[in-house]
Amino acid sequence: MESDVSDSIDLVLVLGSITPLSAPFQERITNQVLTETFKKGHILLRPGEVARRIYYIKKGFLRAYIIDENGKECTSWLMGANDLMISVYSFFTQRPADEYIEVLDDCILQSITWNQLQSYYADFKEGNYIGRVLTEKYYILSEERSIFMRTKTPEERYKILLQQHNQIEQLTTQSNIASYLGITRETLSRIRSKMLKTRLAS
Known part of the structure; x- marks a missing residue:
């Protein structure tokens, strides 16, 4: 893991696209935001840990998942560039998480802490507005x-996922995709085969 604060302006631009930021707010964020790089396979959060940071994905691809009582991984979120990634319950309650957050592709993440976020709400009116917009x-x-x-049918879910993340097949495994769609890997294989045959026939 490496840290680099030189790219921190990116998050400022994203927040500024929601509403104009005052100079003091821009300066506060620029000074406080942490920019880090993580390699594929890194685990950002594990069950039992408290989510201390909210992450903006400048580059890369992440997933959140839980392991059920049968030991099966169940993917709940897939997030790519320009998305935010957190363990919602853990971050906002500052209580231990039940889920993992995993880096699926080498990434650059920018983050602020829960305490920093609360100070933005308290000190800047635009901080409250941005928080509301992002929460919504x-x-x-x-x-x-x-x-x-x-x-949606399994096939419809898969097509929607491809529209949202057109490189998903290169970014993660078929098992992860199937668990995100709530289907078995065998069902996903049949859907992919059917879609391939349809494309070849057209």
Whole structure:
């Protein structure tokens, strides 16, 4: 793991795209944001640890997953460049997590701590507004995923995933993709085979 603060302006630009930032707020974030690189396979968070940081993905691909009572990995989130990644429950309650966060592709992550985030809310009116916008965005994503899992067929889920992450096949394993879609690896294999035959026939 390496640290580099020279790229910290990127997160400022992202937040500034939501609402104009005051000079003091920009300076605070620029001074406090931590930029790090992590290699594929690195575990950012493990069950029992408290999520101290919220991560902005400048480059790379991450997943969050739990291991169920049968020892099976169940992928709950897949996030790529320009997304935020946290263990929601652990970060906002500052209690131990139940999930893992894993680096699936070499990445550059920028992060701030829970305490820093609270200071932005307390000290800057735009901090509160940005927090609300981002919370709404990821709540909506969570709701969309819940609906997606309940109402879409396995093939529809796979096609939507490909639209969202067109390089997903190169970024992670078939097992991880299947667990994210809530299907078996065998079912995923049949879907992929069917789609290939359809493309070849057209």
